Amino acid sequence: MAPRKLAAGNWKMNGDLAALAEIDALVTAHPAPGCEVVICPPAMLLHPMKARAGAVIALGGQDCHANRSGAHTGDIAAGQLKDAGATYVILGHSERRADHGETDAMVAAKAAAAHAAGLTAIICVGETESQRDGDETLTVIASQLDGSIPEGATAANTVIAYEPVWAIGTGRTPTTDQIAEVHALMRERLAGKVQDAAQVRLLYGGSVKPGNAAEIFAVPDVDGALVGGASLKAIDFGPIIAALAAA
Numbered sequence: 001m002a003p004r005k006l007a008a009g010n011w012k013m014n015g016d017l018a019a020l021a022e023i024d025a026l027v028t029a030h031p032a033p034g035c036e037v038v039i040c041p042p043a044m045l046l047h048p049m050k051a052r053a054g055a056v057i058a059l060g061g062q063d064c065h066a067n068r069s070g071a072h073t074g075d076i077a078a079g080q081l082k083d084a085g086a087t088y089v090i091l092g093h094s095e096r097r098a099d100h101g102e103t104d105a106m107v108a109a110k111a112a113a114a115h116a117a118g119l120t121a122i123i124c125v126g127e128t129e130s131q132r133d134g135d136e137t138l139t140v141i142a143s144q145l146d147g148s149i150p151e152g153a154t155a156a157n158t159v160i161a162y163e164p165v166w167a168i169g170t171g172r173t174p175t176t177d178q179i180a181e182v183h184a185l186m187r188e189r190l191a192g193k194v195q196d197a198a199q200v201r202l203l204y205g206g207s208v209k210p211g212n213a214a215e216i217f218a219v220p221d222v223d224g225a226l227v228g229g230a231s232l233k234a235i236d237f238g239p240i241i242a243a244l245a246a247a
């Protein structure tokens, strides 16, 4: 059986209470049968968004701390995300790795904390442009996967997002062959680490738009997308969800 399709929206540091109207629009447009949708807004929007999203759209955080609580000013514990209505959390996004020096080991510790709190971790990996140009993509992805996935990861508590750093927010995307090559490597690599590797959802992320979604979702082993800019407006994210449901 193919893994359940997942369309995940990463709002990053965008959105406010007025933006909750986008969730109302998505709830009306969704559900697309067989396709799960999750929005990861800034943390302060989780609780009010939950009231609008109901059971139709799942919610996620964009990061969590590896500890359960304590003196970590500005950080959020996985349990607090869960308490606010999240069932997912994005971890190891390239912006976190670049802006906050997050290493694979830190991502793995955060993912273990997410699992302990009952959250599904969306673990991001991806090569930089110079790594792609240097023909290092597969080595980099294998190493990030090995280092970022904690013990105890399963298809139920872990999703992997392949996000080439150079494709995020740039309007550029890899070729479908390049996406297929990385997703095949990820599926194979997971087999050594996760019991039910065939069921782990593998997302592609990086400039997914309504105009390229169908082509990307036709790639083998692409079970959905992690979408940044085009997830902010229902008018863009809705067609992406529809393309995934139709794939």
Ligand code: PEP
Pocket (backbone or CB within 6 Å): 010, 163, 167, 168, 169, 170, 171, 205, 206, 207, 208, 226, 227, 228, 229, 230
């Ligand atoms: C992202 O930030 O995870 C992302 C994929 O962004 P965008 O869709 O805007 O490229």
